[in-house]
Amino acid sequence: MARYITKSKILSGLKCPKKLWLQTYKPELAIHSATSELNISKGIEIGNLARGNYPEGTLVENVDRPDLAIAETKALMKSNDAPILEAAYHFEDCFIRADIMAPTEAGWRMIEVKSSGGVKEHYLSDCAIQVWVAQKAGVKIQQIVVAHVDTSFVYVGDENYDGLLVEADVTEAVNELLPEVPAWLANHRDILKNPIPQTRMRSHCKECDFKEHCESEQTEYPLSILPNGRKVIAELQDAGFEDVRNIPVGLLTNDRHIKVWQSTCTNLPIISPILKTEFEKLPYPQFYLDFETINFAIPRWAGTRPHQQLPFQWSCHIDRQSGELEHREFLDTRGNAPMRAFAANLIAAVEIDGPIIVYGTFESTVLKTLIEFCPDLEIPIDNIIDRLVNLLPWLQNHYYHPAMKGSWSIKAVLPTVAPHLNYSQLDDVKNGTLAQLAYLDIINPGTGQAVREQKIFNLLKYCELDTKAMVEVVRFFIY
Numbered sequence: 001m002a003r004y005i006t007k008s009k010i011l012s013g014l015k016c017p018k019k020l021w022l023q024t025y026k027p028e029l030a031i032h033s034a035t036s037e038l039n040i041s042k043g044i045e046i047g048n049l050a051r052g053n054y055p056e057g058t059l060v061e062n063v064d065r066p067d068l069a070i071a072e073t074k075a076l077m078k079s080n081d082a083p084i085l086e087a088a089y090h091f092e093d094c095f096i097r098a099d100i101m102a103p104t105e106a107g108w109r110m111i112e113v114k115s116s117g118g119v120k121e122h123y124l125s126d127c128a129i130q131v132w133v134a135q136k137a138g139v140k141i142q143q144i145v146v147a148h149v150d151t152s153f154v155y156v157g158d159e160n161y162d163g164l165l166v167e168a169d170v171t172e173a174v175n176e177l178l179p180e181v182p183a184w185l186a187n188h189r190d191i192l193k194n195p196i197p198q199t200r201m202r203s204h205c206k207e208c209d210f211k212e213h214c215e216s217e218q219t220e221y222p223l224s225i226l227p228n229g230r231k232v233i234a235e236l237q238d239a240g241f242e243d244v245r246n247i248p249v250g251l252l253t254n255d256r257h258i259k260v261w262q263s264t265c266t267n268l269p270i271i272s273p274i275l276k277t278e279f280e281k282l283p284y285p286q287f288y289l290d291f292e293t294i295n296f297a298i299p300r301w302a303g304t305r306p307h308q309q310l311p312f313q314w315s316c317h318i319d320r321q322s323g324e325l326e327h328r329e330f331l332d333t334r335g336n337a338p339m340r341a342f343a344a345n346l347i348a349a350v351e352i353d354g355p356i357i358v359y360g361t362f363e364s365t366v367l368k369t370l371i372e373f374c375p376d377l378e379i380p381i382d383n384i385i386d387r388l389v390n391l392l393p394w395l396q397n398h399y400y401h402p403a404m405k406g407s408w409s410i411k412a413v414l415p416t417v418a419p420h421l422n423y424s425q426l427d428d429v430k431n432g433t434l435a436q437l438a439y440l441d442i443i444n445p446g447t448g449q450a451v452r453e454q455k456i457f458n459l460l461k462y463c464e465l466d467t468k469a470m471v472e473v474v475r476f477f478i479y
Contacts, residue, residue, distance in 0.1 A: 004066055004095030005188060007129045013188045014125065015204060017197040022210050024192055030209035034433040039115070041440075042297040046115040047099060049298060050147055050165055054100060057083035066095050077101075077139070091136035094185065098130055100147075107140030111167070115297045117151040117307055119168045127170060128177035129184070144171045149297060149306045157302030164298065164306065200237055202230070219243040221264050225406030226257050256396065263400045269416065272398035275477040282389065282474070285354040288317040290466035291363050292435045292459070301337035303373065311366050312338045312439055315463040316349050317471050325471060331460060333452075335443035339373040347380045356387045357470055359410050364388055391470060399477075410469050418472035421465065428455070429462040 013020040022029055051057065058076055062068040069088035076084050080103050087101040100111035112127055114120075127144050134141055150166045191197060201224050205211050218224075221244040223233045232254070241247055244264045252258050263270050292313040297306055304310060318326040328349045332338030350356055358364070367385050371378045396408050401416035411423050411431070423430050429438050438455045441447045447455075 003093070004090060005093050005185065007096050007126065007133075010094075010129055010184050010188050011122070011125060013191050014184055015122075016199060016208070017187075017191045018199040018214070019208060019210055020188065020191050021196045022213070025196075026213075029213045031212055032209050033207055033211075034431065034437060035207050036209065038433055038437060042115045046149065046165070046297050047113050049161060050100060050111070050113040051085050053165070054083040054085065054102070057085045057100070059085040060088055060097075061086075062088075066090070069097070070095075089134045089137040089139065091133045094129075094133045094136075096130050096133045098134065101139075104142045107142040108134075109143045109145065110134065110141055111145045111147050113165070114146055114148045117149050119146050119148060119170060124170060124173050124177055125184075127174045128181055131174055132178050132181040135178075143169060144174045146170050151306050153299075154305055155299035155302060161298065221245055221402075221405070223247075225264075226252075226254075226260060227406050227408075229254070229257055232257065259400045260406055264402050267402055269401040270399065271477070275394060275398045278394065279474050279478050282355050282357070284319065284321040285351070286319040286474075287350045287354055287356045287387075288319070288467040288470040289350070289356050289358050289363060290315050290463055290470075291366050292432065292439070292463055293366060294436050294439055304337070309366055309369065310337075310339060311342050311370070313435075313459065313463050314342065314346055314349075315460075315467045316346075317464075317467040319471060325468075327464060327467075329460060329464065331456065331463075333442050333456060335445075337373075339370060343370050343374045343377050343381060347377065347384070350384060350387075352383070354387070355389045356384060357389045357391060357474070359390070359466075359470055360392045361390065364390075391473065395473070410466065410473075413473060414469045417476040418469070421469060421472060423462075423465065426462055426465065427458050429458040435459060435462055 009020060009023065012023060051059065060069050060072050060076070062072065066088060069086075070090055073084060073088045076082075076087075082103065084101040085099070087098045089096055089098070098110050099113045102109040102111060110127070110131060112123070112130065114123060123146055127146065131141050131144055145167045147165045147167050150164060153161075153164045155161070155164075201214055201218065201222065205214065205224075208214075215222075219242055223229075223236050223241060223244060225244060226233055232252070236247065236251075244261055247261055252261055259270055291311050293309040293311045295307045295309050296304075299306055299308070301310070313331040314329065316328045318328065320326070330342060330345045330349070332341055364385055367381055371381050374381070392408060395413060399413075400408075401413075403416050404412040414421055414423070429435050438459050442452055442455050442459070
């Protein structure tokens with residue numbers, strides 16, 4: 001069976017030559033992230049919805065047999081009277097599958113389906129490769145369209161999703177890119193006929209399946225740990241620097257970058273006495289709060305929108321200055337809209353007075369969204385918002401430890417103040433994306449009871465650790 005160059009591989013080569021090389025020759029080094037898994041599942045879900053808009057269409061199967069898929073597509077195109085779903089084309093050694101091909105009077109309309117809320121720039125390159133191969137295969141493309149989610153769509157709960165997908169005509173923009181495709185292919189072939197490329201890690205590496213491998217090849221404190229420093233990092237790399245510890249005195253100007261540099265060079269934490277002073281001012285009782293949310297590409301609950309962050313779980317630790325902590329929690333596992341029960345239980349849990357301590361602005365944003373679903377609870381929810389105390393900026397401005405590697409996330413800070421607590425000790429659910437995946441399994445009727453109960457246990461432990469971590473952070477700086 002012929003080996004083909006695929007669109008995804010061509011795009012990989014454009015974005016990161018090293019990724020393409022590793023995908024081709026060292027695929028075993030890839031570690032698929034939870035974010036990738038979640039995005040793929042959303043893409044499949046939206047793709048299936050789009051196909052439903054073409055009930056007269058024929059789906060080209062043979063996922064693992066490109067040759068058979070190409071032959072089936074050719075046979076279907078001869079009639080030119082019905083849409084083709086997952087149409088397969090090739091030119092020389094390039095192979096593509098178009099999401100939807102709809103016949104027109106003078107040719108075909110190519111529709112690429114995306115789960116995002118708009119047309120992203122790299123979609124145009126994606127479509128250009130699709131069109132170039134299809135045209136070289138003899139297909140007359142009249143129009144190129146990106147079908148994407150309309151984030152203003154509100155689901156009314158009747159299983160009717162008409163209007164969820166909107167189409168953007170990208171024909172002109174894609175046609176302008178077509179002359180570049182042969183050069184992209186040449187780049188692909190050039191990368192693969194040479195030794196592994198040496199590339200620098202950039203912001204786009206965050207969700208790459210080869211991130212851990214590339215990080216293992218870096219120095220212990222690479223320039224990439226400088227927070228929000230894309231331009232500075234590039235300038236330093238161009239000047240020949242790779243390790244934060246080698247940056248000369250006076251070269252950095254950003255206060256946060258200087259803090260990271262100083263702490264890394266001395267291998268000592270930076271702790272301002274302001275933290276102790278300010279944290280001691282927090283009155284009791286203190287409520288430490290964390291939310292978990294889910295966002296569906298296709299809304300499941302009436303009154304919700306695509307990609308809207310919908311809360312299903314909270315954890316709250318309460319410190320009344322007695323030395324012992326109370327813990328309260330909520331997790332809705334019914335599969336129905338959880339927002340009202342979430343809000344009502346939260347209002348009761350945090351009482352009416354005392355600071356509500358969070359890490360970041362996420363909880364504030366979610367609480368404001370809750371008012372949309374529970375307008376009758378606006379006053380008590382507003383009271384909660386007014387009581388929020390955000391720990392994150394305090395830590396960003398007044399604390400840094402070399403082990404944090406440029407991150408002030410709670411998962412980076414916790415090991416430096418309370419090493420006895422560790423997210424790596426948790427089973428399965430170790431970050432917010434894995435929490436979403438666990439929740440999806442929990443509300444899936446097809447999940448076995450034993451698996452479901454284990455995931456509920458893991459999810460509760462994860463969210464509980466988030467709020468316990470904040471307690472430990474505050475106590476560390478006070479005592």
